[in-house]
Amino acid sequence: MRNIIIASTSTLHNGTYLDYLLPLLEKHFKNASTILFIPYARPGGISHDEYTSIVRESFLSINKEVKGIHEFENPQKAIENAEAIFTGGGNTFVLVSELYRNNVLDTIEKAVKNGTPYLGTSAGSNICGLTMNTTNDMPIVYPPSFRTLGFVSFNINPHYLDPDTNSKHMGETRETRIKEFHAYNPQPVLGLREGSWLEVNGDSIKLKGELTARLFKQNQEPIEIEPETELNTLK
């Protein structure tokens, strides 16, 4: 049975790394003593080791060990043997390129389908959607494909940001960008605000946290979704 948390962000404003999620993660990872961390997204270009240290430090407080996937000779086996998997944020293009280069996308999909608990934050949540076409990241490398894990039958837009009505900047708002996405792609997009997450348990997909999320469907006006809404029929 699938057991997945898809979080908009790892860190809230004025918070520390993962702190707001730790009580939840203690339950989510209750049967795991070691978490396999996938540091491929390299936020700010930091190394896999540096990134894994930050995550290790954070999980110490709930008594979980953390191993970076880069510490294993065979990343596919590392995933197959993992008690739990966490993919951290950073740059989605870098993350997806590395997942393809190491040929582990299907391995993760299979492990999670078979019940290995998964946590994604930011870029690690982006890849839980059908494709990475709704990432906010800069395309600093060229991945072999934009197809991702498809744990949910729609796309995720993490760090969803409402239009700033006071801004004098002429760049596109997030809403405009997602509207442009729907000129070329049919699947819904869920804009997850920072502090929101999805909990996937078996066939159930529920919005969690205190905030509403913004749902964009092709050729329809976006709507706000309340916490606890069941999204398992959304596609």
Place this chain on the structure above:
Amino acid sequence: MRNIIIASTSTLHNGTYLDYLLPLLEKHFKNASTILFIPYARPGGISHDEYTSIVRESFLSINKEVKGIHEFENPQKAIENAEAIFTGGGNTFVLVSELYRNNVLDTIEKAVKNGTPYLGTSAGSNICGLTMNTTNDMPIVYPPSFRTLGFVSFNINPHYLDPDTNSKHMGETRETRIKEFHAYNPQPVLGLREGSWLEVNGDSIKLKGELTARLFKQNQEPIEIEPETELNTLK
């Protein structure tokens, strides 16, 4: 002799489409009665016809006719025969995909090298750099490559935005994104603020407008570049 304007944006806050550039464009396009417009970037997903109408309206005031490249049966010949070329903004992924699909990237490069005056705004400026890896746009379609025109030997980041020190949003700042770009790519990136543009005349590349631009080089602290700075040795 090359004759190129690479503008950060088509439209300033409280301005109308291209208005701040029109006096300059009157000179830039002085030998052209008709401008070939490339509407492939489709801002907001609007049609090629709709987009071309907006541009046609704007150029009326300086007595230029506008033809959309999509109105021609053979887009390569349209470029070869063009008196002047303008590539408008929108989504860079869509723009670059269409440039490759219509096989016109090299045709534009050759025409502009041979003296056809070129104007780019936003996405149309992004493609003047070596690659589109420093676009701000959402990757709503998958282009066959990120390589672009290389009119300058560096990358462009249009709509450059300084970090908002009051923001509580945890998404990456533009500066962080460009720093991540430099973890994987060697070329400099010029952050062009809205209201700034580059003028390329022959071998000269000068920053124009009233604002400074932010220059990012790999493994160096970013610096501010003054208007009128010659950038032809930057690479």
